[in-house]
Amino acid sequence: MLNQRANIGRVFHALGDPTRRAIVEKLSAGPVTVSRLAKPLHISLAAVVQHLQLLEASGLVRTEKVGRVRTCRIETRGLTVAERWINERRSLWERRLGRLGELLAEPEED
Amino acid sequence: MLNQRANIGRVFHALGDPTRRAIVEKLSAGPVTVSRLAKPLHISLAAVVQHLQLLEASGLVRTEKVGRVRTCRIETRGLTVAERWINERRSLWERRLGRLGELLAEPEED
DNA sequence: GCAATACTTAAGTGTCCACTGCACTAACAA
DNA sequence: TTGTTAGTGCAGTGGACACTTAAGTATTGC
Numbered sequence: 001m002l003n004q005r006a007n008i009g010r011v012f013h014a015l016g017d018p019t020r021r022a023i024v025e026k027l028s029a030g031p032v033t034v035s036r037l038a039k040p041l042h043i044s045l046a047a048v049v050q051h052l053q054l055l056e057a058s059g060l061v062r063t064e065k066v067g068r069v070r071t072c073r074i075e076t077r078g079l080t081v082a083e084r085w086i087n088e089r090r091s092l093w094e095r096r097l098g099r100l101g102e103l104l105a106e107p108e109e110d
Numbered sequence: 111m112l113n114q115r116a117n118i119g120r121v122f123h124a125l126g127d128p129t130r131r132a133i134v135e136k137l138s139a140g141p142v143t144v145s146r147l148a149k150p151l152h153i154s155l156a157a158v159v160q161h162l163q164l165l166e167a168s169g170l171v172r173t174e175k176v177g178r179v180r181t182c183r184i185e186t187r188g189l190t191v192a193e194r195w196i197n198e199r200r201s202l203w204e205r206r207l208g209r210l211g212e213l214l215a216e217p218e219e220d
Numbered sequence: 221g222c223a224a225t226a227c228t229t230a231a232g233t234g235t236c237c238a239c240t241g242c243a244c245t246a247a248c249a250a
Numbered sequence: 251t252t253g254t255t256a257g258t259g260c261a262g263t264g265g266a267c268a269c270t271t272a273a274g275t276a277t278t279g280c
Contacts, residue, residue, distance in 0.1 A: 008131070013126035018119055019268085024199055033226085034226075034227065035225085035226060045226085046228080046229085047268070047269050049228070050267095068225070068227065068275095068278070070226080074203045079199060083193065083197075085131075087193075090138075090186055090189050092138040127237095143256085144256075145256060153238085156259085159257070160238075178246060178247040178255070178257065179247090179255095179257085
């Protein structure tokens with residue numbers, strides 16, 4: 001609940017990168033360890049770790065370390081933040097269309 | 111309908127920038143001209159135009175020029191692309207939780 | 221203990237990208 | 251026709267960012 005607004009930028013920025021989207025897509029099928037995540041992506045393990053830090057900071061991924069193995073899974077909180085922002089924009093826009101009728105829409109006047 | 115997948119990256123990248131989000135937020139209240147959009151953002155008009163080109167390419171904004179004035183409005187297609195991607199990830203993840211039970215979830219094994 | 225595994229951290233590098241200034245065109249106004 | 255408004259196109263710049271290499275730590279297996 002706290003400062004989701006501040007996170008919207010981080011969430012969208014995180015999802016803007018194809019490698020990070022691939023990570024989220026992979027994780028939506030189930031939890032995966034860091035090195036297993038890295039295998040199909042053709043970048044260094046260090047790069048994957050950096051992406052994961054960003055994904056974790058934005059609330060899209062949660063990780064847990066047991067022994068020397070870190071396991072990653074999806075965190076729906078980040079997805080929810082993004083979804084909510086989108087729905088707010090859409091509903092404001094559609095409410096306006098309802099009020100005026102699409103064909104009559106005029107630019108705003110100050 | 112065609113190649114929405116190719117656009118996901120552009121949509122999320124577009125929404126990752128705070129200035130572009132501010133533009134979309136403004137437009138969700140109704141259509142606005144380019145120079146009127148630029149006024150509250152403290153950047154040059156040229157920069158705003160560049161953002162608009164990107165937003166239009168990603169399907170988040172539609173613009174129309176009449177005389178010398180270009181009017182911008184929200185295009186829901188881009189929002190829909192983003193929303194759909196998010197919902198797909200979430201539903202895959204939640205379906206998995208349903209199958210296994212959250213506490214039992216194990217990392218994948220090849 | 222020794223080696224292998226699974227990350228982790230830091231520093232460096234090249235590229236992309238947001239922004240600027242400036243020169244330009246097109247439309248409207250006086 | 252002269253000036254003003256509204257936007258456009260482009261080269262350049264500084265900073266952010268994805269990625270690398272390399273050196274380090276902690277855990278596990280033999």
